[in-house]
Amino acid sequence: MRWLSQNWETLLQLTASHLALVLPSVVLSFLIAVPIGWAAQRRRWARDPALTLVGILYAIPSLPLFVLIPVMFGLGLRSAANAIIVLTVYGTAIMVRSAADAFASVPEDARLSAAAIGHSSWQRLWMVELPLAIPVMVAGLRVLVVSTISMVTVASVIGIQNLGTLFTDGFQRGIVAEVVAGLVVTVLLALVLDGGCILMARLLTPWTVSQRRVRGASAWT
Amino acid sequence: MKNTHRITSARRVRTTAAVITIGLALSGCASASDLESPSDSESQTIVVGSQDYYSNEIIAEIYAQALEAAGYDVERDLRIGQREVYVEEIENGSIDLFPEYTGPLLEFWEPDTAARLDQDVYDALVDSAPEGVRILDRSSATDQDAYTVTRGFAERYELKTIDDLTDVPEPLVLGGNSEGENRPNGPKGLKETYGVDASFAPIEDGGGPLTVKALQDGDIQLAIIYTADPSVQKNDLVALEDTRGLFLASHVVPVASEKIDAEAEKVINTVSAALTPAGLVALNAQSVDEQAPASTIAKQWLEENPVS
Amino acid sequence: MDLIQQAFAWLIAPTSWIGDSGIARRLSEHLVFTVVVVGVAATIALPVGVVIGHTRRGTTLVSAATGAARAMPTLGLLTLLGLGLGIGLVAPAIALIVLASPSLLAGAYAGVQSVDRQTVDAARAMGMSEPAIIRTVELPLAAPLILGGLRSATLQVVATATLAAYTSNTGLGRYIFAGLKGREYAELIGGSALIVALALLLDGIFALVQRVTLRDPHRLPVTTERHHP
Numbered sequence: 001m002r003w004l005s006q007n008w009e010t011l012l013q014l015t016a017s018h019l020a021l022v023l024p025s026v027v028l029s030f031l032i033a034v035p036i037g038w039a040a041q042r043r044r045w046a047r048d049p050a051l052t053l054v055g056i057l058y059a060i061p062s063l064p065l066f067v068l069i070p071v072m073f074g075l076g077l078r079s080a081a082n083a084i085i086v087l088t089v090y091g092t093a094i095m096v097r098s099a100a101d102a103f104a105s106v107p108e109d110a111r112l113s114a115a116a117i118g119h120s121s122w123q124r125l126w127m128v129e130l131p132l133a134i135p136v137m138v139a140g141l142r143v144l145v146v147s148t149i150s151m152v153t154v155a156s157v158i159g160i161q162n163l164g165t166l167f168t169d170g171f172q173r174g175i176v177a178e179v180v181a182g183l184v185v186t187v188l189l190a191l192v193l194d195g196g197c198i199l200m201a202r203l204l205t206p207w208t209v210s211q212r213r214v215r216g217a218s219a220w221t
Numbered sequence: 222m223k224n225t226h227r228i229t230s231a232r233r234v235r236t237t238a239a240v241i242t243i244g245l246a247l248s249g250c251a252s253a254s255d256l257e258s259p260s261d262s263e264s265q266t267i268v269v270g271s272q273d274y275y276s277n278e279i280i281a282e283i284y285a286q287a288l289e290a291a292g293y294d295v296e297r298d299l300r301i302g303q304r305e306v307y308v309e310e311i312e313n314g315s316i317d318l319f320p321e322y323t324g325p326l327l328e329f330w331e332p333d334t335a336a337r338l339d340q341d342v343y344d345a346l347v348d349s350a351p352e353g354v355r356i357l358d359r360s361s362a363t364d365q366d367a368y369t370v371t372r373g374f375a376e377r378y379e380l381k382t383i384d385d386l387t388d389v390p391e392p393l394v395l396g397g398n399s400e401g402e403n404r405p406n407g408p409k410g411l412k413e414t415y416g417v418d419a420s421f422a423p424i425e426d427g428g429g430p431l432t433v434k435a436l437q438d439g440d441i442q443l444a445i446i447y448t449a450d451p452s453v454q455k456n457d458l459v460a461l462e463d464t465r466g467l468f469l470a471s472h473v474v475p476v477a478s479e480k481i482d483a484e485a486e487k488v489i490n491t492v493s494a495a496l497t498p499a500g501l502v503a504l505n506a507q508s509v510d511e512q513a514p515a516s517t518i519a520k521q522w523l524e525e526n527p528v529s
Numbered sequence: 530m531d532l533i534q535q536a537f538a539w540l541i542a543p544t545s546w547i548g549d550s551g552i553a554r555r556l557s558e559h560l561v562f563t564v565v566v567v568g569v570a571a572t573i574a575l576p577v578g579v580v581i582g583h584t585r586r587g588t589t590l591v592s593a594a595t596g597a598a599r600a601m602p603t604l605g606l607l608t609l610l611g612l613g614l615g616i617g618l619v620a621p622a623i624a625l626i627v628l629a630s631p632s633l634l635a636g637a638y639a640g641v642q643s644v645d646r647q648t649v650d651a652a653r654a655m656g657m658s659e660p661a662i663i664r665t666v667e668l669p670l671a672a673p674l675i676l677g678g679l680r681s682a683t684l685q686v687v688a689t690a691t692l693a694a695y696t697s698n699t700g701l702g703r704y705i706f707a708g709l710k711g712r713e714y715a716e717l718i719g720g721s722a723l724i725v726a727l728a729l730l731l732d733g734i735f736a737l738v739q740r741v742t743l744r745d746p747h748r749l750p751v752t753t754e755r756h757h758p
Contacts, residue, residue, distance in 0.1 A: 159302025
């Protein structure tokens with residue numbers, strides 16, 4: 001409490017820096033992963049290689065990647081771009097699988113009906129597949145958002161400012177309240193954005209109220 | 222975190238660091254000194270940097286606030302990670318003022334240096350600084366690595382210097398950051414310089430609370446802890462005297478670019494003169510005990526030690 | 530690239546593999562630690578998940594709790610636990626159990642919950658006890674999702690077990706911390722490559738087990754539908 005009363009400005013600043021890294025990473029991951037997931041689902045031969053590749057990406061420990069990416073791309077070690085690229089790599093790895101599952105969840109009947117009433121494949125994608133994929137897609141987005149918020153803290157080890165800075169600084173100074181504040185705010189931030197995702201899904205898919213609970217739960221695996 | 226790296230292969234590391242910091246170099250302002258006339262130096266902003274180490278951040282804040290009080294525009298770029306990142310930024314002129322430590326910085330620039338004592342280290346550091354980088358007056362305040370034991374352990378075996386460790390009958394475990402394992406002041410250096418056998422336990426908190434706890438729990442007997450760390454006093458730890466120069470003397474020293482003019486230099490040298498060893502420990506203790514942010518601690522210190 | 534070549538040279542040098550901090554020893558430490566952590570986490574999380582899935586109570590609570598656990602930064606948790614528990618393997622083990630639990634829990638309860646209610650009611654009508662329903666009806670049908678949860682938990686733990694080296698002399702993470710802080714980037718890259726290889730190996734084993742013993746989870750609804758024409 002003592003730490004908090006004297007350092008709330010720092011806390012707010014770091015929360016803002018945290019979000020400035022998380023939000024672009026989430027948006028980029030989503031935009032990259034959804035087309036890959038769709039392609040992986042539509043072309044059966046692409047599914048296994050694509051999912052294996054994202055599996056490999058996800059298995060790379062994050063700390064070394066924060067050092068290797070700048071060497072590979074000629075970026076500053078503590079530049080925001082470095083953190084965003086690393087987070088986008090993991091985010092894409094998480095989201096591709098969810099996106100593939102989401103398109104798989106679209107009932108074959110619905111696609112065939114859309115074709116029968118004369119929709120082109122683009123119209124089918126935009127008007128039928130994408131809306132019907134939203135519930136499972138959002139469940140994946142929730143995992144993406146929450147994981148990214150947690151993972152960005154590792155970047156503090158190499159000097160990129162975010163809420164994880166409170167862990168390294170609190171650890172050096174032996175201030176437990178600072179570490180706890182970092183943990184609590186990170187988790188709160190995740191819960192708030194997670195709630196935002198749920199709300200968005202509810203607004204976008206008013207027809208799935210009764211199914212939501214089961215689907216949301218199963219997509220958490 | 223304060224770095225006291227010794228480089229084994231300086232050239233390769235510098236190359237890597239150069240690659241790492243290309244982006245930083247590109248974004249850094251080109252403060253080429255030959256383009257800069259003395260008259261407009263006042264209108265230019267001085268960039269003050271600091272390590273990702275709370276004690277270093279406080280000193281940087283003191284520099285920044287002292288310069289602001291003297292009428293300079295200051296931009297803060299604090300809590301930059303490790304030495305291999307920010308030294309490049311100092312060298313390419315994107316940072317103008319940085320609190321450093323004489324010993325570790327000399328080891329960074331000259332890994333094979335033989336200098337150990339305060340004055341020798343300072344002189345060698347002034348000589349080794351690359352062009353465009355100036356070493357200002359050093360402070361009497363020190364913050365350096367030291368082998369530290371608990372009071373109980375020191376009394377049981379009557380330890381005062383590192384030499385005394387040779388008579389300890391029980392097996393010794395040295396705890397420190399993992400890079401310490403192969404450093405000259407790690408187990409190998411301890412064996413070579415003092416003939417003391419010790420195994421190594423990596424603890425990645427730079428001599429922080431986890432290391433202190435491991436000492437107190439008896440998981441390790443020896444730890445590398447910074448001498449200005451308030452936990453030394455608070456936990457009644459004993460730093461063993463380094464009679465044979467395993468560690469380089471390490472005083473707080475400002476590293477400056479050409480943008481620091483004579484007047485600014487005077488302000489910073491006044492700060493260095495006023496910063497005492499006990500004063501530095503007190504600043505650190507304030508950070509750890511009162512949990513105040515660096516800016517607040519620096520402000521209080523400047524009120525007690527006016528520079529202009 | 531130069532660094533990649535150096536990393537490769539480090540990986541294939543016989544001297545890198547032997548000794549107390551050799552690759553052979555670090556690799557086995559990493560593997561054993563991962564298996565123990567996932568084992569303990571599964572012992573705790575799977576029964577809880579199965580019971581929740583069976584009773585269909587507390588799913589909102591579990592959903593929130595797993596969300597929070599997922600958001601819990603392992604590094605922060607580890608520093609906090611380390612301050613209380615000191616150095617050694619206990620603090621990283623607990624932090625990793627917290628990391629592994631959400632996937633395991635979610636896999637178990639979503640798996641059991643996905644079992645057709647009519648199938649469960651039919652078993653109940655036949656007079657089966659609740660434990661028997663769980664054992665003979667729900668668990669076999671939930672197995673694909675449970676195994677899926679186990680698989681992703683294992684992947685997460687094997688990559689994050691790197692952090693065990695933060696407080697102890699264990700595992701492949703030692704190469705990463707030593708490489709990062711001592712600027713031995715070849716070792717850093719080599720160590721990372723070993724972790725990725727280990728993760729792929731474990732993932733491959735899971736894929737094989739899933740293929741051999743289980744039906745494809747996506748086909749499950751079709752097969753159950755056949756019983757209700």
